[in-house]
Amino acid sequence: MGIVQTIKNFFTRSKYVMTTQNLNSVTDHPKIAVSSSEYDRIRENLKYFAGQYDTIKYKDSNGDKKERDFNHLPVGRTAAKKIASLVFNEQAEIKVDDEKADEFVQAQLQNDRFIKNFERYLESCLALGGLAMRPYVDKDQVRVAFIQAPVFLPLQSNTQDVSSAAIITKTIKSEGQKNKYYTLIELHEWGEDGKYIVTNELYKSDSQNIVGARVPLAELYEDLEEVVGLDGLSRPLFTYLKTPGMNNKDINSPLGLSIFDNAKTTIDFLNTTYDEFMWEVKMGQRRVAVPTQMIKTEYNADGEKVTVKREFESGQNVYEQFDSGDMDKGIGITDLTTPIRSDDYIKAINEGLSLFEMQIGVSAGMFTFDGRSMKTATEIVSENSDTYQMRNSIVSLVEQSLKELIISILELGKAYKMYHGNIPDMDTISINLDDGVFTDRKAELDYWIKVVTAGFAPDVMAIEKVLNVTPEEAKKIKDQISENTIAKANTGRSDEDVEIYGD
Structure with a gap:
């Protein structure tokens, strides 16, 4: 390292000492305008989407503490995937009337496999309530980064759109025998002179649950500048896509809701019922009452009685009866096996799915199967009107968001002198989302x-x-x-x- 760079690093560190900050959570940042409750809600949605549930703790017939996985249905993920496939698929087409602009856009999107990636990330958008897309320059082409809801936090917003935001990137780095947790906060804002400004702040912590103290960018990103200004942008560099409808959890929040945000109690009911059903099937194996002679007593080295064990399988949480009679007198094993209540559980699960369909706004029968044959497109439109209307609401927002992204790609390409044509109006951009399933x-x-x-x-x-x-x-x-x-x-x-x- 040269002496000039050493001097630069010294002054950089000095500046950070004067402006040092300590954050417990990213929502503690003074510029981030998202409440901690909204951030917690998004993280809870992620657990439902990923199917991350606590294990079940219970005591078996011997009174020993046991632990097992919670059996659950992937309702959240299934709903997001099914609706996303109805909204967007690989048949989608993006075109710009301007021939030069269309040629540049098609080349960038094709090289980045955008259509395939967007179809996948749309699931995350529907499950978590929102998705941001930000074009960036990678060598000689423009790529698109997908920023999911847990790491996209608005700074300022109005009733129509998010105008500035923070994008969070977490990194783990080993230092000796310990891990250090870095959090990069990328602030996208508009300057007073209309210039688009990106500010990078790096934080370091010993715990993954704490953001930590602000440190120089050079600790992790040697080539990253603290402040970058861009001219010639008519809109934010990112575009934010959120689900339709009002955020009834926080009416002042610019963030969208998950498609199942108002159906979590129903998902809990479905999962609990399914878990009980699976456990009853497991416990439905043959069960008997046995004489006391089959009880096994264990002793320690001093001859003291330590524990009482049963000789049959012990990993059960239902108490077994024991006959105290004498086996020699003809009193033997009695079958106590009970039938499995499969019809009752299946009926309860189907009722829960029907309620879930109503709560998320799709037509009855989308997640339940009644054995009917496939319908024609006309019948689907008439019978699944709720699903069709919900799809149209999402499609209109997707189309608008993709048009904004195309504008940002062209403006960024022009700012880096990769594109030399005109910036088209949004009216000249057409988004064709194939709706052959419905039409x-x-x-x-x-x-x-x-x-x-x-x-x-x-x-x-x-x-x-x-x-x-x-x-x-x-x-x-x-x-x-x-x-x-x-x-x-x-x-x-x-x-x-x-x-x-x-x-």
């Missing part, structure tokens, strides 16, 4: 043909709606159709000839 394409086409024929709408609007393209793209398609029609008329060839032999 009967033939019925939709017939509807718009009738509308256009009746003179209630121009054919350009029909093209826009049926093909799900922007108005500008619909006009181009209309012009191409008109040119082909004129060309066929001039040649005098039939449609069949053109189709067989080409133009």
Whole structure:
């Protein structure tokens, strides 16, 4: 290390000494505008999503303390995965009317495998209430980082959107025989002059549950600058996608709710019922009453009675009866096995699933199976209207968020001189989320043909709606159709000839 760098590090450390901070939690940071209760709620949602439950502690028939895993149903994860697959899949298309901008965007998204990654992270968004996406420059291309709810905390917000935020990154580093826990807080803010400012703060702790004291960035990130300013940005570098609906847990919070935030008691009921059912099946093995002669007494070296053991299996938590009669008098083993209440438990679980469907806003039967055959798309639209409406609410937010992300990708590319074209308006960006599960394409086409024929709408609007393209793209398609029609008329060839032999 040169003397110049040593002097720089000395002054950097001095500055940190003067502005040192100690934080127990990230919500203690003076700039972060999220209550600790909201942060705890998100972490609790993560436990439901991951299926992390405490073990069950009980005493067996000998009075010994035992511990077993809690049997649970992955209801939270299943709901998030199923709804995410209805909203977004690999058939989704993102297009920009500006040819140069579209070429740049498609190259970045394809290299980063964005479509596949977004489909996966959308599950996290629905389960935890929100997801942030932030483009960043990696060598010669723009990539997209997905910031999940537990590490994305707003600084300022309005009723419409989050305008500035903190992004948390945790790292563990070994120092000798101990682990040191580092927390990088990346603050995204707007300066007074309209400049976009990213401030990096690093904290260090001996405990993973405490953020700790602020330390120089050079301890972990040698090339990371403390403050970075970016010009030419019209919006925040990140885009925040949250679930639709009001946050009824904290009406002043800009964060979204999990799709099952208001159904946790039902999930608890389902898990408890399922655990009892599984345990009853396990305990449903043959059970008997045995004579006292089968009791085994253990003694220590001094001949003192220490414990009383039963010779049958001991890992049970249900008390067994014992007959004190004499086996020689004909009193033997009595079968006490009871039937398993499977019908009652299955009925209770199905009722719980029906209640869960109502609480999260999907149609009845989405998580329960009644043996009916598959339905057509038209029947799905009419029968699953609740699911269809919920999907549309999520789709509109996803489309808006993706458009914002495209703008940020282009602006960041331009700021780093990787892109030299114009920044398009959001109206010129089209997001096509395939909804073939719900939409009967033939019925939709017939509807718009009738509308256009009746003179209630121009054919350009029909093209826009049926093909799900922007108005500008619909006009181009209309012009191409008109040119082909004129060309066929001039040649005098039939449609069949053109189709067989080409133009």
